Amino acid sequence: MKELILKDIDDLIIGSLGIVAFIAFFVGGVVTIQTALNIDNPLIPKELIGFATRQSILLEFAPTFMSIIMAGKVGSFITSSIGTMRVTEQIDALEVMGINSINYLVFPKLIAMAFYPFVISIAMFLGVIGGLMACIYGGYASTDDFITGLQQEFNPFHISYAFIKTFLFAFVLATIPSYHGYYMKGGALEVGEASTTSFVWTSVAIIIINYLATQLLLS
């Protein structure tokens, strides 16, 4: 079981870092540019750019929208790998050997996804760094203004809120795709269909949980 968990950590967490880092860095930059371009009133302080970037990335972009992207990457991987095992009778082979196949296949993924907040932390950090870079090199505000904005009216509970959501999304990302893979019927074509369906339902679940968590934790 230890080997399976380590393999799933490698596939689901470590394997996602590259794409997460790339997206977070550039979207962080875009958030900053958009904010800066929409603040052309000289009465509005430039610190707002850093403040808006921080709030956008910390509260929504890193935990929620990165999770929807991960529903495409990690979710599809889980569904297609388990679905292929179903189609090629590998799950039947486990059952014949008396192995609890759900436990064998899904439990390591749940444990691996417990490290998902680490991915989101990196997305938060690189999103802010991307925003800072875009701000400095685009000439939208000074480094001091941006960093002052980042620190303004910081509410530590927002970090807790973001990570509570992240844990809930990690659970969704491990379970819904596993369900669609495990209970799929048919052949290779149906594996593709199951991956698509799993992406849709995982995204729907993330959006609904995001709404409910925000309503419960922040309102």
Next chain:
Amino acid sequence: MIEVKNLHKSFGEAHILKGISQTFYQGKTNLIIGQSGSGKSVFLKCLLGLYDYEEGSIEYDGEVFANLSEAKKRDMRAKIGMVFQGSALFDSLTIEENVMFPLRMFTKLTKNDMRERANIVLKRVNLEDAHKKMPSEASGGMQKRVAIARAIVNNPKYLFCDEPNSGLDPKTAIVIDNLIHEITEEYKITTVINTHDMNSVMEIGDNIMFLKDGIKAWEGTKDDIFRTDNKVVTDFVYSSNLFKKVREAVLKENK
């Protein structure tokens, strides 16, 4: 020995197995033949405990599998080897790791002992040089031999094979048939094979059961199958002209 008594299995309204009784003998290759949709796969899955059944019993050397406690079922499963139609090798494991898998699950052997045992059975199926390959790098025939190695690595008492020759060329199919037959006799295993392949029937059919529409329509050996006048069986087995001629020649020779 496996003894099946009056086995009934339905899926909703569809009554698939209609009171099948059959004995599968130790040290013999027991074949289940029949057309597609005759209930062969369902029967095999009932034998393996993958499907529950409504009526009847399946006894493994006198023990009714369905009545066993979970712990005893697990012990019993350790004695079962299965070769799936598509081999069902685990994609993420090497050939050697695939063969070691049942040992990891059912024994407390050290990794070195497991590796040693895996290499002995890989040698037995003539794959001693392929242990580091991934299943995707192996041909269909090699994958079947790995599946056989995995099935026998834990010294099973019962070996089940679902269409072991499907998708293989005739020469490789004969190699696989002979391998299963030799292993069955060598280790005194109760082997049950689901097959469509008439070459297998003629070559290794020590005990053959013919299923038609969920009913046992005939039972005999590979020699009996030449002499039978059961029309249902002859229509199926001798559906090709080649086999018809082979049968005529055998019967003429025996007169």
